[in-house]
Amino acid sequence: MIYRPLGRTDLQVSALALGSMTWGEQNTEAEGFEQIRRAQAAGINFIDTAEMYPVPPKGETAGATETVIGNYFKRHGGRSDWIIATKAAPPGNGITHIRGGTNHFDRANLTAALEASLKRLQTDYIDLYQLHWPDRFTNYFGQLGYQHDPHAHITPIEDTLAVLDDLVKSGKIRHVGLSNETPWGVHRFLHLAETRGWPRPVSIQNPYNLLNRSFEVGLAEIAIREQIGLLAYSPLAFGLLSGKYENGAQPPKGRLTLFERFQRYNNPQARKAASAYIQLAQAHGLDPAQVALAYVTTRPFVTSNIIGATTLEQLDSNIASLELKLSDELLAAIEQIHISQPNPAP
Numbered sequence: 331m332i333y334r335p336l337g338r339t340d341l342q343v344s345a346l347a348l349g350s351m352t353w354g355e356q357n358t359e360a361e362g363f364e365q366i367r368r369a370q371a372a373g374i375n376f377i378d379t380a381e382m383y384p385v386p387p388k389g390e391t392a393g394a395t396e397t398v399i400g401n402y403f404k405r406h407g408g409r410s411d412w413i414i415a416t417k418a419a420p421p422g423n424g425i426t427h428i429r430g431g432t433n434h435f436d437r438a439n440l441t442a443a444l445e446a447s448l449k450r451l452q453t454d455y456i457d458l459y460q461l462h463w464p465d466r467f468t469n470y471f472g473q474l475g476y477q478h479d480p481h482a483h484i485t486p487i488e489d490t491l492a493v494l495d496d497l498v499k500s501g502k503i504r505h506v507g508l509s510n511e512t513p514w515g516v517h518r519f520l521h522l523a524e525t526r527g528w529p530r531p532v533s534i535q536n537p538y539n540l541l542n543r544s545f546e547v548g549l550a551e552i553a554i555r556e557q558i559g560l561l562a563y564s565p566l567a568f569g570l571l572s573g574k575y576e577n578g579a580q581p582p583k584g585r586l587t588l589f590e591r592f593q594r595y596n597n598p599q600a601r602k603a604a605s606a607y608i609q610l611a612q613a614h615g616l617d618p619a620q621v622a623l624a625y626v627t628t629r630p631f632v633t634s635n636i637i638g639a640t641t642l643e644q645l646d647s648n649i650a651s652l653e654l655k656l657s658d659e660l661l662a663a664i665e666q667i668h669i670s671q672p673n674p675a676p
Contacts, residue, residue, distance in 0.1 A: 331344050331345065331346070331372065331373025331374065331652070332344070332345040332652065333345065333375075334559070334633050334634065335557075335633075336413070336458070336505065336532050336533060336559075336633060337505070337530070337531070337532025337533055337557055337558055337559065337633075338530070338532065338557050339504075339505055339532055341413055341457065341504075341505070342375075343375065343376040343413055343633065343634050344373060344374045344375050344376050344634065345627055345632075345633075345634055345635060345652065346372075346374055346376075346627065346634065346635050346636075346637050346648070346649060346651075346652060347374065347376040347377065347378050347415075347561065347634040347635065347636045347637070348365065348366065348369040348374050348376065348377045348378070348636075348637065348638075349378055349563070349636040349637055349638030350362065350365075350377060350378065350379045350383065350395050350398070350399065350638070351379070351380070351383045351384055351385045351395060351638060352384055352385075352638060352639075352640055353365075353383070353384055353394070353395045353398045353399075354383070354384040354391050354394030354395050354397070354398060355384035355385065355386075355391060355394075356384070356583065356585070356588070356640050357640055359398045359401060361640075362395075362398040362399070362402070363398075363402050363406075364642060365639065365642065365645055366399075366402055368642055368645055368646070368649075369645065369649070370408075370411070370412075372649045374649070375411060375412055375413055376412070376413045376415070376634055377399065377412055377413070377414055377415070378415045378416075378535070378561065378563075378636050379395050379396050379399060379414070379415070379416045379417075379451075380395070380396075380416055380417035380419065380460075380462055381393055381396065381416065381417065381418060381419055381428065381443055381446065381447050381450075381462075382417075382419045382425060382428060382462070383395035383396070385589075386589050386591045386592075387423075387424070387425060387427075388427070389427030392427060392428060393446065393447075393450050396416060396447055396450035396451050397450045399414070399450075399451055400449075400450050400451040400452035400453070401452070403451075403452060403453065404452050409453055412457075413457040413458065414451065414453065414456060414457050414458070415456075415457060415458035415459075415460060415507065415535075415561070416447050416451065416456055416458075416459065416460070417459075417460040417461065417462035417509055417535075418433075418435070418439075418440055418443040418444070418447075418459070418460070418461060418462060419433060419443070419462045419463075420433060420434060420435055420461070420462065420463060420464070420465040420485075421433055421434060421465070422463070422467075423463065423471060428443075429442060429443070434465050434483075434484075434485040435461060435465040435485045435489075435490040435493075436485050436489060436490070436493070437489070437493045440490070440493045440494070440497070441493070441497070444456070444459065444497060444502060444503065448502065454501075454502070455501060455502055455503065455504060456502065456503050456504065457504045457505065458504070458505050458506075458507050458532070458533065459494070459497070459503040459505070459506055459507065460506075460507035460508065460509045460533075460535055461490070461506075461507075461508055461509060461511075462509050462510065463509060463510035463511075464510065464511060464512070464515055465484055465485045465490065466482065466484040467479055467482050467484075468512050468514075468515070469512060470510035470511075470512070471510065471594070472594045472675070472676055474676060487515075487518050487519060487522060488522055488526075491506075491519065491522050491523060491526070491528040491529065492526075492528065494506050494528070494529050495527075495528040495529055498529045503529075505529070505532045505533075506529040506530075506531050506532065507531055507532055507533040507534065507535060507561070508531050508533070508534045508535070508558075509534065509535040509536065509561075510535070510536055510537075511534055511536065511549075512548075512549075513548040513549055513552060516531070516534060516549065516552055516556075516558065517552065519531050520556055520558070531558055532558060533558060533559055533560070533561050533633060534549065534553065534558055534559075534560055534561070535560070535561040535562075535563055535636070536549065536560060536561075536562070536563070537562070537563055537564045538560060538562040538563075538564075538565065538626055538629075538632070539562070539564055539565045539566065539567045539571060539622060539626060540567070540571055540603070540604075540607050540622050540625060540664065540667075540668070541567045541570070541571065541595060541600050541603055541604060541673070541674055541675040542564070542567065542595075542673055542675050542676055543668065543672075543673055544673050544676045545560060545562075545631075549631075550629075550631045553631040554630060554631050559631060559632060559633030559634075560629075560631050560632045560633060561632075561633060561634050561636055562626050562629075562632050562634070562635050562636060563636045564595075565622060565623050565626040565627075565635050565636065565637065566619055566622055566623065567595040567600065567604065567622075567675060568585050568586055568592050568594070568595050568596075569584055569585060569586065570586065570595045570596070570600065570601065570604045571604055571607060571608065571618060571619060571622040572618060572619035572622075573608045573612075573618045573619070575601075575604075576605060576608060583640060594675055595675045597674065597675065599671060599674035599675070600674040600675040602671065602674070603667065603671040603674045606667045606670075606671070607621070607622065607664070607667060610660070610663050610664065610667065614657075614660055616654070616660075617647065617651075619647060619648065619651070620647065620648075620650060620651035620654050621651075621654065621656065621660070623635060623637065623648055623651035623654075624651045624652075624654040624655075624656055625656060625661075625664065627651065627652065628656065637649070637651075
């Protein structure tokens with residue numbers, strides 16, 4: 331396993347992180363336990379979750395994924411061997427079942443969110459506490475064409491960081507991270523943190539894969555220069571880059587088959603580009619999913635690549651991608667596909 335520093339902290343996280351958002355929906359608790367054990371055996375020490383997981387988000391399952399993780403550590407121990415990252419959810423994105431849908435990043439809501447996560451995770455502290463998406467209307471989850479609303483209710487970033495500062499000082503949070511953020515948002519957080527002495531964000535968790543390389547525009551330079559590395563999510567574009575949906579296939583347990591909600595990577599342009607990447611990998615005698623994962627993991631602005639799986643076989647294959655070295659010829663061919671069909675699923 332490869333380990334990398336988490337921002338400017340002394341924490342060393344595995345280059346592959348274990349994603350958990352299927353636990354409690356597509357995966358049982360027992361299957362989640364097995365994934366944790368398998369990942370740890372491979373050297374993974376970083377697990378990512380969120381208060382709204384599993385997905386798709388529903389009131390009756392919200393928090394179930396954190397509960398699975400907490401139950402694992404209660405029964406098997408080893409909490410100190412893991413770096414646990416979770417996220418607080420703000421309003422928007424159809425989330426009305428968390429704290430009544432008025433869950434802004436203010437003192438009352440962040441405090442309540444953290445306490446609930448600590449209880450479900452059965453731990454005294456969170457290693458990395460992330461803001462799941464901005465508490466303002468901006469471009470995230472595939473939204474293009476920024477439209478400014480000067481009258482929208484938002485929580486000032488100053489207020490949010492002040493609360494997080496208190497939670498860090500209390501010992502309940504070790505570090506703070508961002509998620510689904512924009513270049514403006516990242517720089518605003520960094521500026522306020524450095525000028526006010528508040529917690530400096532150590533990471534940003536945004537989507538990044540062969541079909542969505544929008545992180546490279548603006549955020550990649552920030553990630554490297556400011557040491558706020560990317561925790562890449564959806565590296566396989568909801569499985570589209572694995573090849574399992576090729577030629578109209580609809581695997582019964584596939585996320586794109588089960589849930590109509592996930593259309594971000596399910597448009598004709600994305601499917602066309604995915605087919606090109608899949609055919610390229612196969613022409614080189616390689617597994618398409620491993621090529622897609624290896625590409626993400628080896629980008630210089632990536633701290634950790636968040637892999638998820640519904641079966642142990644998928645998990646093993648994803649972990650094995652760490653051993654794959656992409657040739658210069660293959661990388662050049664990837665760029666040619668990207669030029670012909672750039673970011674078909676932003």
